[in-house]
Amino acid sequence: MPELPxxxxxxxxxxxxxxxxxxxxxxxxxxxxxxxxxxxxEGERFGDPLRHGKWLIFPAGGVEVLMHFxxxxxxxxxxxxxxxxxxxxxxxxxxxxxxxxxxxxxxGGVWISRQxxxxxxxxxxxxxxxxxxxxxxxxxxxRRGTLKLTLMDQSLIxxxxxxxxxxxxxxxxxxxxxxxxxxxxxxxxxxGEAMGEVVRESLPTGRVPPAEGWLTxxxxxxxxxxxxxxxxxxxxxxxxxxxVWCPREQR
DNA sequence: GCTCATGTTCCCCT
DNA sequence: CAGGGGAACATGAG
Numbered sequence: 001m002p003e004l005p006x007x008x009x010x011x012x013x014x015x016x017x018x019x020x021x022x023x024x025x026x027x028x029x030x031x032x033x034x035x036x037x038x039x040x041x042e043g044e045r046f047g048d049p050l051r052h053g054k055w056l057i058f059p060a061g062g063v064e065v066l067m068h069f070x071x072x073x074x075x076x077x078x079x080x081x082x083x084x085x086x087x088x089x090x091x092x093x094x095x096x097x098x099x100x101x102x103x104x105x106x107x108g109g110v111w112i113s114r115q116x117x118x119x120x121x122x123x124x125x126x127x128x129x130x131x132x133x134x135x136x137x138x139x140x141x142x143r144r145g146t147l148k149l150t151l152m153d154q155s156l157i158x159x160x161x162x163x164x165x166x167x168x169x170x171x172x173x174x175x176x177x178x179x180x181x182x183x184x185x186x187x188x189x190x191x192g193e194a195m196g197e198v199v200r201e202s203l204p205t206g207r208v209p210p211a212e213g214w215l216t217x218x219x220x221x222x223x224x225x226x227x228x229x230x231x232x233x234x235x236x237x238x239x240x241x242x243x244v245w246c247p248r249e250q251r
Numbered sequence: 252g253c254t255c256a257t258g259t260t261c262c263c264c265t
Numbered sequence: 266c267a268g269g270g271g272a273a274c275a276t277g278a279g
Contacts, residue, residue, distance in 0.1 A: 001257050054258080071258050072276080087276090106275050107258055122259090145268065154259090163257050208257075216257095240270070242256080254279090261273080 001207065002069035004128055004159030004199065007054050009206025010067075010075035013099075014049035014058055017077055020094040021045050022060060032089040032103060035120065036112025041065060046094070053124050053158025063112055065092075066120055070107025076100045128159040128199050136192035140180055147183070147191070148176040149239040160195070162241045163208045163216050168194045170215040170226075175250045176243050219244040 002010070022045070025038035044061030051057070056075070058065040067075065078084075080098050084091070090101040090110045101110055111120050118124075125139065139157065143150045150156065151165040160168070169176040171194035174187055183191075202208050210217045215233075218224050224233040226246035234247045 003257055006257075068258085070275095071256065073258095104276060105256085105258095149268085152258095161257055237270095241258090256276100256278085259274090262271090264270080265268090 001071070002054055002073055003161030003164050003208065004051075004054060005164075005202035005205060006074075006207050007051050007056055007069065007159075008203055010056055010069070011049045011051045012206070013075050013077050014046075014056060016097065017046045017058075017092065017094055017099045018048050019045060020096060023093045023095065026091040026093060027089075028084075028091060029089040029106070032101070032106060032109045034109035034111050036063070038112070040112050041092075046092075046099075052121070052127055053154055054161065055121050055124070055158075057117065063114055064117060066111040066113060066117065067101060068108035068121075070103060070105060070109075072105040073101065073103040073108050076102065123155040124158040125154065125156045126158065128157050128164075128195060129203070131157060131192070131195070133189060133192045136195065137185065137188050140188055140191070141185070143180040145180065146176065146239060147174055147178050147180055148241070148243060150180050151191075151195075152239060152241070157195075159199075162243075164198055164202070166219070166244050167198050167208060167215050169250060170245060171198065173249050173251070176245055177238050178251075215244065 022041050024042050027033045040063050041060040047059035049058045056067040077097055077099055085102055087102045087104045088100040089103050092099040147169055148165060151160050172190040208216045213227055218227050226233055229248055231246055231248040233244050235244050
């Protein structure tokens with residue numbers, strides 16, 4: 001699930017823990033605590049959570065709790081007494097509730113670290129919410145790979161995932177297999193605008209909306225059709241990921 | 252039993 | 266060196 005809008009939703013959930021004292025950290029599945037030790041945050045208070053791309057950054061005392069959600073992670077604030085989910089792997093038990101990091105497939109994890117954020121996250125480009133037309137063009141133009149690979153590259157633009165990239169390419173009517181270097185400046189600008197729209201419209205929902213008028217709302221149907229023109233959508237692996245596009249409109 | 256999965260990393264090949 | 270393909274990670278869901 002987790003791409004930029006999903007993680008933004010988790011950040012809103014995390015805000016419910018902001019300012020609260022962390023009584024203890026329960027590493028229900030210790031393998032998901034990828035770095036650092038619980039005692040570095042126990043007794044401290046959570047600050048205000050931030051997000052960069054698909055990373056959630058939660059300051060606490062003098063350290064940061066970094067979370068990545070892989071493909072099946074999520075974050076919930078819940079009453080301490082309420083029943084936990086079987087895939088809640090790391091739980092921050094606070095005054096007045098607990099923050100539960102859930103992750104079924106165990107990709108991603110939780111790090112408790114000092115100042116070496118980038119060593120853990122790897123290089124991240126500007127967040128996709130902070131990228132306007134000209135900067136987008138400058139970043140993307142001159143890249144050698146396909147559109148799909150380029151937009152998925154977190155070190156170039158942080159936050160876009162498989163669903164969002166397909167959605168953006170569909171809105172801009174560009175074949176995701178095209179090499180970026182072959183795209184006109186005009187088409188790159190169109191992609192930048194599509195990215196802004198997809199990001200803005202996804203944020204309030206906390207996910208890429210699987211709604212009418214969205215590729216994401218159509219792509220999983222048995223005989224998936226383009227929401228604009230009704231053509232049967234094409235599905236293939238591009239840059240290692242399942243990719244869906246309209247063969248008629250996207251060139 | 253089989254296929255596929257919204258992410259990332261690593262290895263191998265051209 | 267750049268870029269692509271495939272596998273691996275772990276655990277289901279359909």
